[in-house]
Amino acid sequence: MSIQPPDKNWFRAPEGAEKMWIGIALVWCFAMSLMMPYWHFRGKQNARGETYAVSADDFWERTEIFVKDNQVGEIDGVPVVEPAPGSDAYLASRMWYWYPILKLRQGESYRIHMSSLDINHGFSLQPLNINFQVLPGYDHVITMTPTTTGEFAIVCNEFCGIGHDRMIGKIIVE
Amino acid sequence: MSTSHTSSCSLDAPGAEARTCATTGLRVCLTAQQFIKLNAVAAIVFLLLGGIAAILLALTRWQAVHLLPVDWFYRILTFHGLNMLIFWILFFEVAVLYFTATTLLKSRLFSKGVAWVSFLMMLTGAVMTNIVILQGKADVMMTSYLPLLAHPLFYLGIILVAVGTLIAVFNFFATLYIAKRDKTYEGSLPLVTYGAMAAAVIAVIPLLHGAIVMVPTFTYSLGLTPEPDPMWYRMIWWGLGHMSQQVNVAAMVAIWYLIAYLAVGAKPLNETVCRGAFVLYILFINLAAAHHLLVDPGVSPAWKIWNTSYAMYLAVLASMIHAFTVPASVEVAMREKGHSRGIFGWIAGLPWRNPAFSAAVLSLLIFGFVGGITGVTLGTQQINIIAHNTLRIPGHFHATVVGGTTLAFMGLTYYVIPLIFRRDFIWRGLARAQPWLFGGGILLVSFGMSFAGSLGVARRVHDIEYAGVYGPAAHFFLGLLGIGAIIAVFALLLFVVLCVGTVLFGAKLGERPMTDWGAAEKTFDAPPAGSLAHAHWAMKGTMALTSVFLLSFVVYYFANWKALADVWPVQ
Structure with a gap:
């Protein structure tokens, strides 16, 4: 329950669909992070400052x-x-x-x-x-x-x- | 009566100044209740002021109407930003902090005196700042970028609000401490309190930035110290300006969990995952200040890329996790109540007539699909070249802060007033419609701004005709912004009338429970409770919805890279 203290043994790894979603989201986050250095070297529009x-x-x-x-x-x-x-x-x-x-x-x-x-x-x-x-x-x-x-x-x-x-x-x- | 000298701060202790809620059975600290009321009332007053300003601004940007003269446009824009983004939200957040630290932990508030000091400082600061703005002595926008200079009392007012809020945050942490010390609850913090704690931790950092940047600016405005560097000012100011929005994100997510529990009985599938996501916010979200400096001089590409990606987008990951766990917990709760037909059958059984619930759903959808996707994309280092200071930026943050945070806060208010002020809402039919109107209006506002911005229309400009480059499409989207604002501000005024009318004239509850807004009901053939506790693939509908979300994200993200590749090479 969100408004009561959780069960004593609440610490456990994600499972099933939740685990899959976290994995997919993490991959997407890394892909977005890599786009910026990629564009810095290969792209033509950069704000080098x-x-x-x-x-x-x-x-x-x-x-x-x-x-x-x-x-x-x-x-x-x-x-x-x-x-x-x-x-x-x-x-x-x-x-x-x-x-x-x-x-x-x-x-x-x-x-x-x-x-x-x-x-x-x-x-x-x-x-x-x-x-x-x-x-x-x-x-x-x-x-x-x-x-x-x-x-x-x-x-x-x-x-x-x-x-x-x-x-x-x-x-x-x- | 005996004077029992108990050292415990528990609300169950004999002699505790508390009452039992007739609706939830929870104990309510009377001191906390008083300050929840005071802060909520102040919040709604500032929301009303900001809303009146909003309609004046929208009807000026709509070039066909062009309501305000130039000086009043910038004055009211300064006023709107501070009242909405700072005053309304901070006062409401203080109320949320006091609630989650006392009632949910069965603890009294740490100190009434500290709560008074905080409230009076914040109120004095907010009123002072508003008066200075309306006198025309601070036409500097909310950001007040140096060397633009406002009247010293403008900065002093903001400092008072920031320090007053810090004091309230201290009161919150002190309450967590005494509750833990006196064992008023067993085990770990409830998830909603945990989320509020994350918001409070994140709040300390921007409020300190606010003090660091505003104090030397204040003393400079008095002529006592030399002028701070304008780029230093931008960097530290955004440490306040952007990070404080992440407080709102954490508070809003905590409210999603709270309303999902109140309306549907949803409980987190995995507490570790939900709490872990809040920890990611605490660790990484503070880098976001860099989003405002992406096309600035003086900061290197490496610095920009590292910071704007929040260190590999780990704070974005946190939001994406909540975007799954909140609907998944609702879906599993619904399936356990017997709403299990097909992938989306559970959605039909949701309590759509409950305005708190509809507000939370709309808040989640608008924040995620519009605010989140645009925010990450516009905050990409190079893409910012085609977005910086255009209307795309307010198009993004009206979806996060208004469609997301404000709508979630409005939704919670439909419970706060019956439970804390103990009056039933007047005009319940209108209340049920209000979140839909507000959410719909703000979506139009966000679309109007975003598309006009994509066509190059700048934010914070009184009149776009002097440039001579904007065609009928840009004017159409500014009109859409105007129409959306009319709907949203109407719904905002309706919300204020409903709240004020209820506090003054709503049926007194006394010891009766509140009249329920409607909660999800069990079907006759519902499986036994907890039957899906180990069904880790049961949330089929959530999987489908999050897939649509990810697909929209990917398409929008790469469409913007394409748009960037089409402009002149610039280095």
């Missing part, structure tokens, strides 16, 4: 240099920047915008550095639905290889105050 410490001022300075060296245009006052394939790109976030607009080439890889200049923000690339966390003081490097072309919105998906829903950035892939 490559990170460097950076101050907000330093990150802003690097972003400014990156924009100055690679700017190819401007949309609504925001610079459009095209990094060389395989190179480092910088994406700064602050209340309530992403800076700059990145222009990438299909099939090429880029090391995109993300950091926040003030509080937590969320990098959410739509409509693809790729999501990473962006923190102040942390230079979070994501190596990204666009495989589809078009214009993609960067939605902020970490609450960052009253203008949070208007914090929309852009990545263009050609």
